[in-house]
Amino acid sequence: MSEIASVDQLQRFLFNQANVRGELVQLKSTYQHILDSYAYPPVIQTLLGELMAATALLNATLKFEGEIGLQIQSEGIVKYAVVNGTHDLKLRGVARWDETLTELPESFSALFSKGYLVITITPKDGERYQGIVGLDQDSLAACIEEYFLQSEQLMTQVRLFAQQGEKPMAGGTLLQVLPTSSEATNVAESTEFGHIAALTDTLKAEELFSLEANDVMYRLYHQEEVEVFTPADVKFECHCSRESTIGALQNIAKEELLSIIAEEGAIKMNCQFCHTDYVFDAMDVETIHSGFDPDASKTAQ
Numbered sequence: 001m002s003e004i005a006s007v008d009q010l011q012r013f014l015f016n017q018a019n020v021r022g023e024l025v026q027l028k029s030t031y032q033h034i035l036d037s038y039a040y041p042p043v044i045q046t047l048l049g050e051l052m053a054a055t056a057l058l059n060a061t062l063k064f065e066g067e068i069g070l071q072i073q074s075e076g077i078v079k080y081a082v083v084n085g086t087h088d089l090k091l092r093g094v095a096r097w098d099e100t101l102t103e104l105p106e107s108f109s110a111l112f113s114k115g116y117l118v119i120t121i122t123p124k125d126g127e128r129y130q131g132i133v134g135l136d137q138d139s140l141a142a143c144i145e146e147y148f149l150q151s152e153q154l155m156t157q158v159r160l161f162a163q164q165g166e167k168p169m170a171g172g173t174l175l176q177v178l179p180t181s182s183e184a185t186n187v188a189e190s191t192e193f194g195h196i197a198a199l200t201d202t203l204k205a206e207e208l209f210s211l212e213a214n215d216v217m218y219r220l221y222h223q224e225e226v227e228v229f230t231p232a233d234v235k236f237e238c239h240c241s242r243e244s245t246i247g248a249l250q251n252i253a254k255e256e257l258l259s260i261i262a263e264e265g266a267i268k269m270n271c272q273f274c275h276t277d278y279v280f281d282a283m284d285v286e287t288i289h290s291g292f293d294p295d296a297s298k299t300a301q
């Protein structure tokens with residue numbers, strides 16, 4: 001099987017007559033990055049892959065510069081899983097689960113107890129928005145559909161896939177009715193929507209993971225009128241920095257920081273997403289708390 005060119009890209013399209021927008025994403029190296037970052041068991045890898053695909057798909061709802069985050073919180077086997085992405089589709093993610101367990105359940109719902117999904121949208125300028133939906137469906141995709149139905153009354157279809165093994169890939173599709181004010185159009189649209197959703201439902205993981213995005217779309221929608229936009233690149237990239245770490249340290253009392261240094265020699269902050277270490281000594285702490293612009297030229301160690 002030769003390499004497909006549309007991997008690590010997000011493809012947007014529009015069914016103009018039906019008032020339905022669509023997206024398709026295929027992730028390979030973006031996904032591989034997260035798999036390389038920690039020894040996740042397969043079921044957690046799948047969860048992270050689906051979260052990644054979903055974050056890329058939901059990214060298109062951003063109409064401004066900023067960030068979108070999909071965070072799972074639960075008191076069950078999975079404690080927490082998060083993927084966030086910037087408006088230009090740089091994704092990062094991490095998960096924490098009960099690592100004392102040697103065997104994990106296969107089913108989505110068995111991973112969580114009192115679980116919910118928090119969707120956070122953080123514009124670069126402006127107020128942060130948060131939406132929450134319970135994890136009481138049998139797949140992440142179904143939970144996200146439920147979220148859109150509850151919070152925005154928008155009919156949405158989400159399909160998410162992730163595979164491990166020799167060729168790890170993640171991906172998925174999203175269909176959504178365009179917001180409209182007329183109720184009459186809504187009824188007509190829901191029929192059109194149902195038709196396109198049924199076509200999309202025939203997509204199999206092996207097709208999504210082995211065919212070019214264009215070929216997938218042709219296979220699904222060759223009888224429909226669909227406008228296809230230029231694809232956007234997706235990649236794994238962490239936007240942590242020494243500066244943002246300093247920002248966090250500024251909220252901790254100087255005495256407390258100095259006592260950690262006295263005990264441990266230095267303050268080591270490890271980024272949970274990319275595992276970069278940021279190290280600070282007593283001199284750094286003095287500078288950070290002097291109000292003076294800290295040494296930005298220092299690179300991560």
Ligand SMILES: [Zn+2]
Binds near residue numbers: 238239241273275276
């Ligand atoms: Zn990082």
